[in-house]
Amino acid sequence: MTRDQHTSVSNQPEEQVALAAEQALFQPPSEGVEGTAAQAGSNGLEQVEGYVRPEYDRMSTELWTPPTAELPDIGVASFGPPRPAAETVHGPDDRVQITNTADYPWRVHASLLITAANGDRYIGTAWFIGPHTLVTAGHVVFINHPGHPDHGWVQSIQVMPGRNGPSLPFGSVTSTNFRSVRGWTVSGDENYDYGAIIIPTELGATTGWFGFGAWPDADLLKTTGNISGYPGDKPPGTQWYDARGISSVNPLKVYYDIDTAGGQSGSAVYRVINGSRYGIAVHAYGGATVNSGTRITQPVYDNLVAWKA
Incomplete structure (x- = not known):
């Protein structure tokens, strides 16, 4: 991986964030703060009423076409209309709705209302890693579409933790302070598609947050991945969860x-380890048979540590 591509950039020139000091690869993960923690199963899954991890092998590549969302996914701004394999449901839809969104860990996930440079509005998802920092995809905070009126840093993002449709159990906070890396903002490389939202309050001290860490390939390949967020094909602002084993990894x-x-x-x-939650990747892309996220490697870890400081 190219270290320069992980050089941190900000839409606040006076707040450019340097890379954290070099640290040993695969160091212990950053700890999350849980508050009143929900129980997680020993199989690495969250214990969600009505959710049963499917045991069948998915072989079909038939893609499911969602209905039109009220607001478009932020990915459309960088990548154009949804590609045939945009963030995807493969075969039967296993997702279940989370209704107790005010509880941990669900309140760590935030629904985003994004206003781009040209005033266009989009939706996305982010998650707390500290009192005032949320991690998200790079294309959520920086639209990489040269020639498009929305190209560049977004204007603002309204952050709504634990949103449940029209209900905002923790209210909302609007940010205009964002981070990403040169690999995304300059190169538009999906391997470096990650970023952060810095909010002007300590709302994360109320919601709690997740830890994160960089693990070796062999460890990740034995891991159950969990994702909860705010998909645009479901009723607006509702949170949905799914989980399954990690299929494969590469260096990024x-x-x-x-x-x-x-x-x-x-x-x-x-992933869930002894009841604690740790990010291993930032979800960003779809595919015909698997979806994918930007892996938390050592350089990504270093940036997240610096951004949450």
Whole structure:
């Protein structure tokens, strides 16, 4: 991986964030703060009423076409109209709706209302890693579409933790302070598609947050991945969860057959260890048979540590 591509950039020139000091690869993960923690199963799944992890092998590549969302997924701004394999439900839809969104861990996930440079509005998802920092996809905070009126940093993002349709159990906070890296903002490379939202309050101290860490390939391939977020094909502002084993990894990405849809860009791909939750990737893309996220490698870890400081 190219270290320069992970050089941190900000829409606040006076707040450019340097890379954290070099640290040993695969160091212990950053701890989350749980508050009143919900129980998680020993199989790495969240214990969600009505959710049963399917045991069948998905072989079909037939793609499911969602109905039109009220607002478009932020990915459309960078990539154009949804591609044939945009963030995808593969075969039967295994997702279940989370209704107790005011409880941990569900309140860590935030619904986003994004206003782009040209005033266009989009939806996305983010997750807390500290009192004032949420992680999301790079294309949520920076639209990489040269020549498009929305190209560049977005104007603002309204952050709504634990949203449940019209209900906002923790209210909302609007941010105009964002982070990403040169690999995304300059190169538009999906391997570096990650970023952060810095909010002007300490709302994360109320919701709690997730830890995150960089793990070796062999460990990730034995891991159950969990994703919860705000898909645009479901009723607006409702949170949906799914989980499945990690399918494959490469040096920069993690691949999984976990059902998602447009609007979930920026969701945490996380694992459960002894009841604690740790991000392993940032969900960003779909595929014909698997979806994928930007892997939390050591340089990504270093940036997240710096951004949450």
